[in-house]
Amino acid sequence: MQWWQSLYQAAAWDWISDIVILMGLGAVAWALWRVLMGRLKALAERTQTRWDDVLWPAIDTPFSLLIWGWPAFHALEIFLDNTAGHLNLSWVSVIRELLVVFLLIWFLLRLVNSGEQLLFDEGRRDHTTINAIGNVLRALAVCIGVITLLQSLGVSVSGLLTVGGVGGLIVGLAAKDLLSNFFGGVMIYFDRPFKVGDWVRSPDRNIEGTVEKIGIRMTVLRTFDLRPLYVPNSVFSNVVVENPSRMLNRRIYETIGLRYQDADKMSAVIDDVYAMLEAHPDIETRQTLIVNFNSFGPHSLDFFIYTFTKTVNWQRYHRVKQDVLLQVIGIIHQHGADIALPTRTLHMEPSLMAQGADAMVPPPEAQAR
Structure with missing residues (x-):
């Protein structure tokens, strides 16, 4: 008070x-x-x-x-x-x-x-x-x-930055792998070779699966047998990475062989197969579409189908491919031809066959006995 x-x-x-x-x-x-x-x-x-x-x-x-x-x-x-x-x-x-x-x-x-x-x-x-x-x-x-x-x-920022720079150099040398993984993750974020949900694979390493998470240090993939795969981010800086999820189309490339006795029907079969592919609603006709007689095989006359589907979905692609192959079988049968099986034909000269038959007849002495 x-x-x-x-x-x-x-x-x-x-x-x-x-x-x-x-x-x-x-x-x-x-x-x-x-x-x-x-x-x-x-x-x-x-x-x-x-x-x-x-x-x-x-x-x-x-x-x-x-x-x-x-x-x-x-x-x-x-x-x-x-x-x-x-x-x-x-x-x-x-x-x-x-x-x-x-x-x-x-x-x-x-x-x-x-x-x-x-x-x-x-x-x-x-x-x-x-x-x-x-x-x-x-x-x-x-x-x-x-x-x-x-x-x-009132703290000296320049002095703090100098000390921080020296300390950062020491830490960088001690944690080289950790920093390489960190900057590898940064490069993934900015280059975007893949994203969460993409199916990726590397032909250089045994890496294949669906991306579940892209972390600061590692990327988590889920393989097709549902195993988790943890890949350090620095790995993606040194390997080739394929991203099938970004395909525009999927390819159908099949070789089909006809019997040699169906040689006269080959041209008609090829024309009808080509027309079927052009009219197919799930085939991308703006991409390469080839149906050609390709080679004389050991037991068949081979022609090949080279085309692309509109879908990139794996399950849908196989349904389209199945439908195409079934229609190809139907076209072959419509022309009275058939798909060749691995067979072998043996041709023998008549003179050699006669000599073989004579060799099988026993001499008279053996007949008398």
């Missing part, structure tokens, strides 16, 4: 009006901001683009806190300056700067999260790539914010 009485008698009370004016201006600015934000959100809902729907919700709450926080810290500084005597109040300005940096980082993180969710909802881009880019942007925003906060606290 004695301290309060001495303060009341000695201090000028004009600072109270300053605090009231500051907080009143903050309240007026906040009310105007709420009205403006309501109008902007309503306008954003009527526009065709959806990116303005991402911006305004991200900036709403951080800016509202800035409107209240900035005058509040000024008011706190005025209060302490008039009540606490000769106290060092530089920390209040530091906290005010930290508040601004914190709200800026918060706004950037909210903006990245909202943009990421918008791209997820559109469904036109790969979720793995969107998530990877979002993680990079979040990490970048946090790093910039931390450096700014340290600089506001």
Whole structure:
């Protein structure tokens, strides 16, 4: 009570009006901001683009806190300056700067999260790539914010970066494989040789399966016998990777042999098979389509079919291929021909046959006995 009485008698009370004016201006600015934000959100809902729907919700709450926080810290500084005597109040300005940096980082993180969710909802881009880019942007925003906060606290950022560079070199040498896997994952995200759900295989390694997850360090595949396969990301930087999931068509390449006695029917069979393929609804006629007599086989006259299906689905492809082959069998039978079997024909000269028969007749002495 004695301290309060001495303060009341000695201090000028004009600072109270300053605090009231500051907080009143903050309240007026906040009310105007709420009205403006309501109008902007309503306008954003009527526009065709959806990116303005991402911006305004991200900036709403951080800016509202800035409107209240900035005058509040000024008011706190005025209060302490008039009540606490000769106290060092530089920390209040530091906290005010930290508040601004914190709200800026918060706004950037909210903006990245909202943009990421918008791209997820559109469904036109790969979720793995969107998530990877979002993680990079979040990490970048946090790093910039931390450096700014340290600089506001008086920490030497240049010295910190120098120490961090030397430390990063040491860590890089010690964790070479870990970093190679990390940058291999980054290259997968940006080059996009495959995505989650793709069927991939490598002719260089015994790697084949469906991509389940693309992580920072490794990629998880599910083989066709449903075993999980964990592949370090650095492997994909050194091997050839096939992505059959991105095929435009699937190929049918079959060789069919007719009997040699059906040689006179080969031309008609080939013409009818070609016409059947051109009229087939599941054959892509804009791609290469060949039906030609190819070779004289050991026991057959061979012609081949080279064409592409419209579908790339594995199960659907085999149904189309089955239908094509069954129709080919029907065409061959319609012409009175047949598919050759592995047979062998033995031709003997008549003179050799007579000599063989004479050799089998016993001499007269043997007949008498």
